[in-house]
Amino acid sequence: MTILDxxxxxxxxxxxxxxxxxxxxxIRRFAAEGVxxxxxxxxDAVSGPGMRFICEVKKASPSKGIIDPAFDYMGIAREYAxxxxxxxxxxxxxxxxxxxxxxxxxxxxxxxxxxxxxxxxVDEYQLYQAKLMGADCVLLICAxxxxxxxxxFLDVCGALGLAALVETHxxxxxxxxxxxxxxxxxxNNRNLKDxxxxxxxxxxxxxxxxxxxxxxxxxxxxTPEDAARLSAxxxxxxxxxxxxxxxxxxxxxxxxxxxxxx
Numbered sequence: 001m002t003i004l005d006x007x008x009x010x011x012x013x014x015x016x017x018x019x020x021x022x023x024x025x026x027i028r029r030f031a032a033e034g035v036x037x038x039x040x041x042x043x044d045a046v047s048g049p050g051m052r053f054i055c056e057v058k059k060a061s062p063s064k065g066i067i068d069p070a071f072d073y074m075g076i077a078r079e080y081a082x083x084x085x086x087x088x089x090x091x092x093x094x095x096x097x098x099x100x101x102x103x104x105x106x107x108x109x110x111x112x113x114x115x116x117x118x119x120x121x122v123d124e125y126q127l128y129q130a131k132l133m134g135a136d137c138v139l140l141i142c143a144x145x146x147x148x149x150x151x152x153f154l155d156v157c158g159a160l161g162l163a164a165l166v167e168t169h170x171x172x173x174x175x176x177x178x179x180x181x182x183x184x185x186x187x188n189n190r191n192l193k194d195x196x197x198x199x200x201x202x203x204x205x206x207x208x209x210x211x212x213x214x215x216x217x218x219x220x221x222x223t224p225e226d227a228a229r230l231s232a233x234x235x236x237x238x239x240x241x242x243x244x245x246x247x248x249x250x251x252x253x254x255x256x257x258x259x260x261x262x
Contacts, residue, residue, distance in 0.1 A: 003062050003096075008144050010095050011120040024125055031128035036161030042114040042136040043163050043184060045086045046237040047214050051227065051261035053254060054116065054216070055085040056241035057107065059098040063190075066098075067245050076245070077107040083251035084258070087137075089116040089239055101133055108134035116165060120144065127156050137163035140182075142173035150180035165216060169201065174208045185209050186239070190219035199226060203233035224260030231261035 001009075022030075046052045057080075059071040068076075073090075080088055090107055091099035099119075108115055117135035119126065122144060130138045138157065140150055150166060157164045166182035168174045169191060177185050187202040187209075202217040209215050217235040221227060222243045230238055240257070247253035 004143060007062075007093065007096065007120045008122050011093070011122045011126075014094075015123045015125050018129070019125060024128075027125060027128045027132070031131045031160060037131045037134075038114075038136055039157065039161050039163030042087060042116070043214065045114045046184065046216060048086075051231050051235065051258060052086040052237035053084075053257065054087045054089050054237055054239040055080040055083075055244045055250075055254070056089040056091070056118070056239060057103070058091040058118075058241060058245060060096065061242065062096045064242060067242055071098075073103050074106060074110060076250075077111045079250045080244075080254075081111050081113050083254045085113060085254065086237070087114040087116060089118045089241070092117055092119045101129070104135070105133050121153065124153065124156055127153060127160065127162065131160045131162055135162065137165055139165050139167060139186075141167045142176050143167075143169060147176040147180050150176065150182070154181055167218065168205070171205065171208060174205060178208075178210060178213070182213065184214040184216060186216040186218045188218045189221075199229070202230055202235060206234045221257075224256045227257040228260040 057073050057076055059068055060066045077088055090104045091097040092101050092104050093099050104117055114136040116137040117130040118139050121138060121140055127138060140153055154164055165184050165186050166177040167186040167188050168177050169188050187205050189199050189201045190197045197220040199220045214236050216237045216239055217230045218239040221238050221240050227238060244250060
């Protein structure tokens with residue numbers, strides 16, 4: 001069983017437990033009440049002039065273990081905001097990334113930037129959860145979802161007002177994302193089956209993404225030089241996780257990345 005298989009299985013178990021507390025029909029009704037999510041501001045945040053940066057809040061990962069033992073997530077999110085991040089990605093997966101829905105909610109209540117709930121979506125239920133916790137955007141991973149399921153989930157996101165970052169890793173997954181109608185396509189430089197990283201993946205697959213879709217390069221971005229390479233490859237935005245988390249001066253690091261990408 002791959003790491004991705006384990007992540008998906010654990011996500012299914014989490015959803016099953018959550019459904020015992022609040023059923024699908026009930027959470028669907030809750031999510032339909034009140035104001036719509038503001039997914040358009042997430043799309044706007046990653047589509048403006050110049051390279052855009054989605055900065056990630058995460059304590060750990062399956063490949064690196066604990067990244068930040070102290071993990072002052074509120075301080076980190078505030079630092080991202082003051083440093084000029086365009087959006088924040090926050091992990092809510094609890095077992096391998098040590099995230100939580102509560103961490104997301106706390107950051108959401110304090111920081112005004114558009115926010116991506118980053119988790120392993122295997123069930124429609126998780127989309128309603130994301131809306132209720134204040135997310136602007138969700139992650140849909142092609143390696144976990146077939147084209148028809150992605151299309152269905154995108155329809156749910158549209159009804160809720162959520163943006164969706166549809167993540168791909170190879171040619172077939174890009175075809176699936178485009179066919180499903182994804183407006184924003186991510187290319188993950190990390191293979192989620194074995195967690196190996198190839199920074200050239202995003203550049204290599206760029207030509208397959210239609211010009212009218214937003215293109216986000218994900219994972220493996222460690223240096224300003226990496227940002228420059230991805231900018232030259234035509235990325236609209238870069239999602240930066242571990243390198244941003246480890247940067248002692250996050251504002252200076254983000255500034256250097258942005259300057260290199262000009």
